[in-house]
Amino acid sequence: MGNVTLKETYGLYINGEFRPASDGATFETKSPFNGQHLSYCAQATREDVDDAVNAANEAFKTWKNVPVKDRAKLLNKIADVIEENAELLAAIESMDNGKPIRETMAADIPLSAEHFRYFAGCLLAEEGSAQFISGSSVFGGDALSLITREPIGVVGQIVPWNFPFLMGAWKLAPVLAAGCCTVFKTSSDTPLSILTFAELTKDIIPAGVFNVITGAGSKSGQYMLEHPGFRKLAFTGSTEVGINIAKAAAEKLIPATLELGGKSANIFFEDCNWEKALEGIQVGILFNQGQVCCAGSRIFVQDTIYDKFVEEAVKRFNTVTVGNPLDPNTQMGSQINERQVAKIESMVKMGVEEGAHIACGGSRYEEGELAKGAFFKPTLLTNVTNDMRIAQEEIFGPVAVVIKFHDEQEVIDMANDSEYGLGGGVWTQDINRAIRVARSVETGRMWVNNYNNIPEGAPFGGYKTSGIGRETHKEILNHYTQMKNIFIDLSEAPLGLYPKKF
Ligand code: NDP
Numbered sequence: 001m002g003n004v005t006l007k008e009t010y011g012l013y014i015n016g017e018f019r020p021a022s023d024g025a026t027f028e029t030k031s032p033f034n035g036q037h038l039s040y041c042a043q044a045t046r047e048d049v050d051d052a053v054n055a056a057n058e059a060f061k062t063w064k065n066v067p068v069k070d071r072a073k074l075l076n077k078i079a080d081v082i083e084e085n086a087e088l089l090a091a092i093e094s095m096d097n098g099k100p101i102r103e104t105m106a107a108d109i110p111l112s113a114e115h116f117r118y119f120a121g122c123l124l125a126e127e128g129s130a131q132f133i134s135g136s137s138v139f140g141g142d143a144l145s146l147i148t149r150e151p152i153g154v155v156g157q158i159v160p161w162n163f164p165f166l167m168g169a170w171k172l173a174p175v176l177a178a179g180c181c182t183v184f185k186t187s188s189d190t191p192l193s194i195l196t197f198a199e200l201t202k203d204i205i206p207a208g209v210f211n212v213i214t215g216a217g218s219k220s221g222q223y224m225l226e227h228p229g230f231r232k233l234a235f236t237g238s239t240e241v242g243i244n245i246a247k248a249a250a251e252k253l254i255p256a257t258l259e260l261g262g263k264s265a266n267i268f269f270e271d272c273n274w275e276k277a278l279e280g281i282q283v284g285i286l287f288n289q290g291q292v293c294c295a296g297s298r299i300f301v302q303d304t305i306y307d308k309f310v311e312e313a314v315k316r317f318n319t320v321t322v323g324n325p326l327d328p329n330t331q332m333g334s335q336i337n338e339r340q341v342a343k344i345e346s347m348v349k350m351g352v353e354e355g356a357h358i359a360c361g362g363s364r365y366e367e368g369e370l371a372k373g374a375f376f377k378p379t380l381l382t383n384v385t386n387d388m389r390i391a392q393e394e395i396f397g398p399v400a401v402v403i404k405f406h407d408e409q410e411v412i413d414m415a416n417d418s419e420y421g422l423g424g425g426v427w428t429q430d431i432n433r434a435i436r437v438a439r440s441v442e443t444g445r446m447w448v449n450n451y452n453n454i455p456e457g458a459p460f461g462g463y464k465t466s467g468i469g470r471e472t473h474k475e476i477l478n479h480y481t482q483m484k485n486i487f488i489d490l491s492e493a494p495l496g497l498y499p500k501k502f
Pocket residue numbers: 158159160161162185186187188189215216217218220221222225236237238239241242244259260261262292293343394395396
């Protein structure tokens with residue numbers, strides 16, 4: 001396929017070596033857009049997870065003391081390697097995931113490289129603090145309080161299939177920057193880009209610092225959750241599994257950062273920039289086939305422009321180029337697998353039963369090449385109210401509901417009437433209104449006159465059931481480190497609390 005030659009089998013990456021699972025078990029990975037066999041990967045056993053955690057703990061003893069300058073250099077070197085191998089990584093990602101090559105080349109891979117560079121910069125700029133405490137009421141004298149941060153230890157990181165490489169970079173760059181070691185689990189739907197990355201960085205990242213586990217979440221992932229050797233867990237995926245991660249962390253009394261589901265509001269006022277806004281609907285729900293946790297899946301359109309705006313959006317949705325992800329002209333590729341297509345289909349059916357109208361799309365492709373893969377048509381559902389299940393539950397596909405609103409307060413109330421709070425967008429030329437709405441919507445990220453931009457440096461994470469913690473920003477370093485205080489008494493004389501009696 002393409003110019004990429006995949007290996008017949010990929011092992012687990014533990015302590016700087018690739019090796020099969022301890023019981024030799026493998027699983028097959030296939031391309032979602034044509035069902036073609038790609039490779040076999042190892043299904044990690046409990047023993048393998050144990051070996052990976054032990055290797056990480058051993059490596060941590062050295063890695064935590066590597067000078068900041070050297071760690072920053074290493075992060076920049078990783079960024080170089082990603083850039084030098086961008087075409088290879090992008091092709092593998094598109095083959096394994098089904099997302100268009102124009103997206104992997106323009107977003108997933110370059111954003112990942114930039115992520116490593118950003119954290120190299122943060123690392124070099126990191127400073128501790130010192131406070132001079134004068135005349136403390138307890139001991140009377142002067143003291144110096146030094147505050148530094150130390151790496152938290154070995155982290156268990158689990159990423160999903162929708163952005164296998166980019167989510168990898170979001171987790172791996174700060175972990176390395178912080179001086180932690182990781183046991184990193186890919187989704188069994190998309191293991192190939194991270195395994196390729198492990199091969200490419202084998203001589204750069206010291207053995208044991210970065211270990212890769214592959215295998216089903218319910219087995220290999222579950223073994224990670226049950227392992228006592230982690231000091232922190234980090235997860236991106238469904239809210240359901242996220243709750244399990246939080247429980248596993250609670251039982252170990254360790255922290256967990258979670259980036260979970262969403263049902264984000266994309267709000268269009270009558271004074272929006274028409275062409276840009278119509279593109280914004282598409283970017284919001286069609287980027288990555290709508291398999292985006294912050295997808296603009298609840299579209300709110302002001303009543304004064306509703307009919308014309310929706311008519312125009314439907315025309316655009318009907319003319320999106322859906323096809324082979326490796327074709328640079330493809331605008332939308334395939335969903336991740338048949339299971340996901342079936343889920344989307346059943347949710348659309350549920351919406352129709354609730355009274356929604358299919359304005360465009362609404363089904364998989366029944367004929368031609370696209371019928372052979374996990375493709376779903378770009379879909380808009382109208383005649384929807386915000387209380388319907390189709391407006392409240394995450395679909396994770398190229399399907400958005402369109403809801404009419406009359407005024408600002410009404411749309412803010414509807415936007416907030418959701419258990420989620422991850423992303424959101426507001427489209428208006430009125431700067432005051434944009435800021436009012438952006439501040440009022442209970443969500444970790446609001447885009448104004450754009451959508452789905454996720455550059456490093458801008459913090460990303462959820463309110464409500466959308467998660468805990470912020471990634472893509474130096475803030476995440478606080479989660480991979482812990483505070484150390486060194487308290488220095490500057491006085492010479494004893495306190496006099498136990499005067500000498502002899
Ligand atoms: P999951 O939450 O099940 O998968 C995410 C990751 O967790 C994968 O690596 C998975 O491994 C792993 N995992 C699954 N179960 C366990 C477990 N018991 N212990 C440890 N790790 C586990 O998402 P799904 O793939 O099942 O998708 C279901 C829905 O979740 C989607 O329809 C979508 O709504 C939402 N989702 C949200 C994402 C987001 O970015 N917020 C990303 C993906 C899905 P493996 O894949 O190998 O089983």
